[in-house]
Amino acid sequence: MPETSTIRENLKRLRVERGLSQEGLAEKSGLSKATIAKLEQGRRQGERTTTLMRLANALDVELGELVGKRERLGEDRDGASVLAVRDAILSPSLLPGLPGLDAEDHGDPTPLPDLTAAVTTAWEAYWAGEFGKVAAAVPGLITEARLTHRSLGPAAAAPLAQAYQLGACLMVHFGRDDLAAIGAERGIVAAAEGDDEWQWATVQGTYAWVLHHQARLAEAEDLAMRVAEQIEPSFSAPDEHLAAWGNLLMTALAPACAAGKDPKDYVSKAAAAAERIGHRVDVYQTGFGPATVAMQAVHAYAVLKKPGQALKAAKNVRVGNLRGISRARHLLDVARAHVDAGQPRAAETTLAEARAMSRVWFRHQGLARTLAAEVREIQTRPSPVIRAMCRDLGIE
Template sequence: MDDGSTIGAQLRRIRHERGLSQEGLAERAGVSRDLIAKLEQGARRSARLTSLMRLATALDVELSALTGKRERMGTAGRDGASVLALRDALLSPTHLPGLDDDDGDDGEPAPLDDVRRSVDDACRRYWAGDFAVLIARLPALIGEARLTHAAEGERAVYPLAMAYDLAASIMVHLGREDLAAVGAERALTVAHGGADELLWATLHATYAWALLHQARLDEAERLAAGMAARIEPSFSAPPTAVAAWGNLLMTALAPAAAAGRDVDEYIAMARAGAERIGHRIKIYNTSFGPATVAMQATHAHAVRREPDKALKASQAITREDLTGISYGRHLLDVAQALLDARHRAAATERLTEAHAVSPVWFRHQAVARELVDSIREAETRPSPRIRALARAVNLN
């Protein structure tokens, strides 16, 4: 029985609210009426991410409104309270012009080196998928970084900008794209007040990522590609400049692939930059190198439903090339390609491996939920692994 929380139920409810027939929505979204009918009847196997993005755009809602990814912000308990505290840190009235910028804290600002170390530790926890601890710590870290920024000025731009950027990234995972955009804007505003153009440019990737999850594909691609063009490095530029540029190209690739556009030029340009560097470069809580390009090529081909190309691209990546949840996200793309190639058992293995990277991160991945549900629906008797994965992503 439909409990009102499935993709189909949400789609039908919002479509009715908009006064659209299935035919009218299909025409507006550029998908078939049959797809909409199947989704609303509960055929979740038809719920591909690219189609859902088009439907979300046509309905003028965020993607999470259809996928059910949105975190319940008002739930009781420590985790719910921590998310609320992080929301409040992003939406504090003290951000308004003319008001004090200390969140009511009369304490002494922490030493800049201590704040930087705390932010760097938070970045490591993010990639490790340690979201529960990170969500609990970020509100206080943002407050400390704001105090230090008020006292130190430009010298303290990096830790405050990165604290906001981390909050934005977490909110994307929780399905709160609206708050993610706020956090990304805060980070960009702080970085714009500093002298590090590469930091400011790199942080546009998070804003573009939030736009992607709002199904604003054209805007996301234009923002990332436009910023990449702005900082395009010369032949003699240092590796960090090439890495910042390459990461923005790879950010532009994702919405282009989701929109069904050709991505070969992005891949070729980024690959040339990665080959010039020759190894992985870490910069501002991101990294770029040959494995990054292979990972994003795998993602693009998986999204475009080109499993052979996706699996071929994935062969260039070893476990040592990627860390934490970046490897987990790559495994989801590989699982998608394997499932499209009708290798359910292998896809299940990759999903199990991705879950082991970080169970908390895995639980919030809409793609993981869709893949697990598709495999479970296709199996006459779901295997113990699939039953365990279904519980991990809260599938009833």
Template sequence: MIDDGSGPQKRHHPQTIGQRLRRLRKKRGLTQPELARKAGVSLDLVSKLERDVRESMSWTSMIKLARALDVDPGYIAGKGGHLEPVPGAAVLTVRDSVISPGLLPGLHPDHDGEPPTLDDLWQLIERGYGAYFAGEFGVLAAGIPQLIAESRLLQSADPAAAAGPLSHAWQLAASVLVHTGRDDAAAIAAERAVGAAKDGDDPWRLATHYGMYCWVMLHQGRLDESERLAVSAAADIEPSMSRASGEQAAAWGGLMLHAAVAAGTRGDAEDADEYLRIAGAGASRIGTDRRDYWTSFGPTHVAIQRTHIMTALQRPEIALRAARQVDRTGLFKVQYGRHLLNVSRALLDRNRSDEAEEVASRAQGLSTEWFRHQSFAKTLTFDLVERKTRLSRPLRDLVTAFEDPA
């Protein structure tokens, strides 16, 4: 096993991207030019990052450097596991719930007592998603171990009934783990979500969990695999739009958007455009924005992802045009916040830094805790700082969000 410096003995990440990058490069025995060639990025970028002249880079460049150094992108980004202080909210507790020895075949489950009713369990799931979409990751993390335990308790009594809520309990665990930089544990949780959903009788729910797995792989930098899985899973449930249920159309459309994001992130504009076109046609047939299985799809969400992808492809004018098609009504806080970050980046790329700063501040105002866990927000913030001769109060607040809470 390769020691990438992120094991138990060396959990603390150096403070800057440059320090982490330099440490990993030297550990691999690479010179700066060798790393640049291996990653397919410019030597100037590597040099400026390591000298802390630049404090950020695009997500695509981060993925390339991470793969060249054989680490998760989240390590270079410096994703932290700190959550708002809520009793029982330690990220490691969530991780331990996902990889508990009690889940091994042949062992007795590590829970007992009377199973909850299905209605009670769905209420717990509903509260969990409410915390997630509000950006309250500490509150969510505090409840996940109980949520998994209660779902498994019902599973031991009624596997078919428990399939739905248990799959979503695993999905919520994966979500917290991704946002706090534990992508490998998140992948295990996402796989458990798929496995639990397969024990049920709802193929559309299962499809949304495949979408979650695609999202986790995207954060791991596994772009080709993420795209292939999304396309394959979508093909398996591709609906006839004239006869499809809303749930089927939304599950299929969500997978097409995952494929578009993966293609756009790796820089393939042609494939990304095609996936967006297909998803957009489906959204037009639905005619409205839907939310099924806590997954959203419809015209607004196609516009949100087009904004995101065109921002990543450095096409800010197209991104800003797409953003004008987004209907804020009905969006969760974190959905709208992530969209605002893309709008801010597109504005900055158009040299409209004052507007970019104002939009980024609006995103932070939706949930400071969520904002602090977004590597994209951190990159954007330090790029804003580079454009300014003096820091305004809002920009100082953005910078403060990324200071080490310890």
């Protein structure tokens, strides 16, 4: 996660504001007093997300408030502003019954093929980890998509839903989880106006992912599974249907593992769908296939602290078949398994490989900061590579 000093200061401040002693917070969170004391003293570095989620829930705050997660675009900003994305998602033009507030959406609607192509291009930048480009594009995309939707109605529901969904995904990486939830909700509303249930289900999956990042694990898993049950396909269903369903299973798997549950059922069902498809299917701006399921199996073992099984499963992942930053995300799980297996040099090499795929994306990953801090702490003499990585991640 982020800098040790940030967690130390925020944890103590929030605990005192709520009138809790370290013993009281330990009781509410289910953690030991020693863990909390070490975090407040800055003697525990690279704390795991699951631990921080329990603390955030016990303190009744967003995870981002505890860890100080923030935008880290650096030189890749491209003149973009998170505030511009916020203003597009929370536009007053959406308020009912107040004429004149929709001035920003006046003008000629963008032709549907052009709008669809623009949304797809922005998603490609997202999967490439080019968050500066995405942040620059999202406000205009949402505005154009709203205007086209007002003109064409349900025919333009898909690009509007995907524009909101893209904004939601970006805001998760920037630590704006509440704003991400609103963006995902508006994407769901837009998708519901169309006639594609699989599109609607996919945006529901994004909402479940946001709930996971809000440390609402049970709700995230339940939502993803309820939607998956609603669209459950037959074995002879089209690839797109199987992919939408399989992705929901994989979305449910992540919070289940974070809660310590056995993911075997999710993996087996998704693996059957992936085997039926036989290759990666890119649908609704996501990807699903055998490599996706194998990657999530590695994630499950890594989260459950079974490094041997995680590293064994990683040998079955065809990284080249993963989409964009999913490859880098997979490498973080492999690095986590190496750390837990007591292999800091292998973890360092894997982290460096993930960072090389997209330095902007890497800077926004709490797990990357966690692992870099842990590797530095384990090494008797931290290597130049890990020292440079820690500086880039803002770790003291």
